[in-house]
Amino acid sequence: xxxxxxxxxxxxxxxxxxxxxxxxxxxxxxxxxxxxxxxxxxxxxxxxxxxxxxxxxxxxxxxxxxxxxxxxxxxxxxxxxxxxxxxxxxxxxxxxxxxxxxxxxxxxxxxxxxxxxxxxxxxxxxxxxxxxxxxxxxxxxxxxxxxxxxxxxxxxxxxxxxxxxxxxxxxxxxxxxxxxxxxxxxxxxxxxxxxxxxxxxxxxxxxxxxxxxxxxxxxxxxxxxxxxxxxxxxxxxxxxxxxxxxxxxxxxxxxxxxxxxxxxxxxxxxxxxxxxxxxxxxxxxxxxxxxxxxxxxxxxxxxxxxxxxxxxxxxxxxxxxxxxxxxxxxxxxxxxxxxxxxxxxxxxxxxxxxxxxxxxxxxxxxxxxxxxxxxxxxxxxxxxxxxxxxxxxxxxxxxxxxxxxxxxxxxxxxxxxxxxxxxxxxxxxxxxxxxxxxxxxxxxxxxxxxxxxxxxxxxxxxxxxxxxxxxxxxxxxxxxxxxxxxxxxxxxxxxxxxxxxxxxxxxxxxxxxxxxxxxxxxxxxxxxxxxxxxxxxxxxxxxxxxxx
Ligand SMILES: Cc1ncc(C[n+]2csc(CCOP(=O)(O)OP(=O)(O)O)c2C)c(N)n1
Ligand SMILES: [Mg+2]
Numbered sequence: 053x054x055x056x057x058x059x060x061x062x063x064x065x066x067x068x069x070x071x072x073x074x075x076x077x078x079x080x081x082x083x084x085x086x087x088x089x090x091x092x093x094x095x096x097x098x099x100x101x102x103x104x105x106x107x108x109x110x111x112x113x114x115x116x117x118x119x120x121x122x123x124x125x126x127x128x129x130x131x132x133x134x135x136x137x138x139x140x141x142x143x144x145x146x147x148x149x150x151x152x153x154x155x156x157x158x159x160x161x162x163x164x165x166x167x168x169x170x171x172x173x174x175x176x177x178x179x180x181x182x183x184x185x186x187x188x189x190x191x192x193x194x195x196x197x198x199x200x201x202x203x204x205x206x207x208x209x210x211x212x213x214x215x216x217x218x219x220x221x222x223x224x225x226x227x228x229x230x231x232x233x234x235x236x237x238x239x240x241x242x243x244x245x246x247x248x249x250x251x252x253x254x255x256x257x258x259x260x261x262x263x264x265x266x267x268x269x270x271x272x273x274x275x276x277x278x279x280x281x282x283x284x285x286x287x288x289x290x291x292x293x294x295x296x297x298x299x300x301x302x303x304x305x306x307x308x309x310x311x312x313x314x315x316x317x318x319x320x321x322x323x324x325x326x327x328x329x330x331x332x333x334x335x336x337x338x339x340x341x342x343x344x345x346x347x348x349x350x351x352x353x354x355x356x357x358x359x360x361x362x363x364x365x366x367x368x369x370x371x372x373x374x375x376x377x378x379x380x381x382x383x384x385x386x387x388x389x390x391x392x393x394x395x396x397x398x399x400x401x402x403x404x405x406x407x408x409x410x411x412x413x414x415x416x417x418x419x420x421x422x423x424x425x426x427x428x429x430x431x432x433x434x435x436x437x438x439x440x441x442x443x444x445x446x447x448x449x450x451x452x453x454x455x456x457x458x459x460x461x462x463x464x465x466x467x468x469x470x471x472x473x474x475x476x477x478x479x480x481x482x483x484x485x486x487x488x489x490x491x492x493x494x495x496x497x498x499x500x501x502x503x504x505x506x507x508x509x510x511x512x513x514x515x516x517x518x519x520x521x522x523x524x525x526x527x528x529x530x531x532x533x534x535x536x537x538x539x540x541x542x543x544x545x546x547x548x549x550x551x552x553x554x555x556x557x558x559x560x561x562x563x564x565x566x567x568x569x570x571x572x573x574x575x576x577x578x579x580x581x582x583x584x585x586x587x588x589x590x591x592x593x594x595x596x597x598x599x600x
Pocket of ligand 1: 079222431433434457458459460482484485486487509515517
């Protein structure tokens with residue numbers, strides 16, 4: 053047995069089925085060990101995409117996804133993915149190669165101190181210096197990656213350690229770890245706050261979307277009957293309960309949902325992670341915030357809860373609901389605002405206008421996506437529209453990144469979602485800017501024979517920045533570009549492609565794309581004049597009303 057075989061057996065022991073990446077010569081012993089293992093090596097066309105895919109595996113399953121690269125340039129290409137997983141709390145294990153550490157036959161060629169580069173981007177970054185430490189280091193890497201708050205870890209395996217004879221060691225079996233549940237005193241205090249509240253509101257934050265939490269959380273909301281809103285990354289954290297949904301806080305203030313937020317006297321934030329753009333701004337005049345989380349709140353200028361319920365969120369919420377049975381007569385005090393808020397959000401969703409408005413696009417996507425269909429967004433202006441307007445009914449069916457908010461993750465995350473859910477519809481939604489940052493992964497999707505539809509929204513611009521430029525009063529300058537013919541581009545990869553050419557053309561084009569199977573790109577123009585009309589003028593007016 054050599055070091056490479058030992059690490060691959062340790063990965064098998066962790067239940068790893070796929071590894072994503074671009075190997076280099078320093079990984080060849082590992083590649084050979086993978087060839088003889090149960091683990092599939094999935095090549096990507098850029099390491100960044102491999103990291104986005106591995107992180108999304110962690111996000112959707114709670115189990116770390118694994119990616120592998122060579123040393124230096126390949127390893128550095130993982131850094132954006134590492135930050136994506138770190139800010140987004142997605143468990144991931146990154147394995148990178150390195151030149152031999154016992155002798156230096158190639159001097160310093162391609163040698164970069166990757167462990168140092170990864171240290172601020174990970175929960176743990178370490179070099180393996182002896183094969184005998186592999187079983188413990190791999191076990192520790194997976195533990196650290198998964199434990200709250202989950203995130204990425206990095207192991208560097210130098211080629212001589214991978215190649216050298218290793219002791220025949222058994223891997224360390226993983227065991228379930230149950231987190232502590234909130235204390236009785238904290239539960240009583242939280243229950244009292246809720247009982248005393250006149251106008252309570254629940255907010256579901258990013259950590260509410262942990263896959264293992266969705267059943268208990270959905271049940272809690274059903275039992276207490278308090279209306280809820282969510283942050284962008286808390287969207288779709290609960291299954292059902294849609295009659296209590298009161299909106300998504302895609303902006304920090306003055307959006308329609310803030311009519312409810314501003315009137316609440318108690319906001320129970322479940323799993324809020326301040327990596328997200330603030331869903332509301334706390335001020336001296338309230339509201340009171342009860343933070344429920346796996347970990348204590350991070351205190352920020354705009355978020356400083358007055359009470360906390362810390363512990364394994366699912367079981368803690370069950371105990372909390374037990375204390376509230378029949379004691380919340382005011383639970384639905386803010387519910388009457390719901391229809392008004394949602395009616396504004398649905399405004400112009402069916403307008404026949406070409407190019408389609410963002411509202412119409414969100415509406416048409418919802419029409420063709422079944423309840424359990426998964427939409428994966430890249431980053432651009434449309435993300436705000438999807439966050440505000442797209443209704444989710446099943447947990448983890450709208451994957452967006454409001455933490456690093458990086459462009460380029462939409463397609464890789466959708467590839468991972470499609471790998472994990474071959475029987476569900478999966479749609480990537482990308483701007484013409486973000487799509488081109490990892491569009492080469494169309495080849496990966498085709499090679500994996502996935503069923504996947506990619507919707508590209510074409511405005512020939514970095515639209516989001518162009519919008520901000522306008523909002524801030526700058527002249528329109530420097531944000532436009534030319535695009536390839538996206539349909540021809542998709543076809544060049546062996547995918548299918550179609551173009552939306554009329555107001556009513558999007559839904560049928562998406563439906564046909566899903567029906568025909570395989571990888572299919574649908575390109576549509578988008579009319580972003582609504583950004584100014586709704587997200588600036590209309591909300592400014594509504595903010596003025598709110599202030600008065
Ligand atoms: C990697 C990366 N680079 C730059 C940005 C800043 N940024 C945010 S949105 C955006 C424009 C996105 O353009 P596009 O994908 O075409 O979407 P659109 O807003 O036009 O719909 C840019 C440049 C970012 N978030 N991530
Ligand atoms: Mg664009």
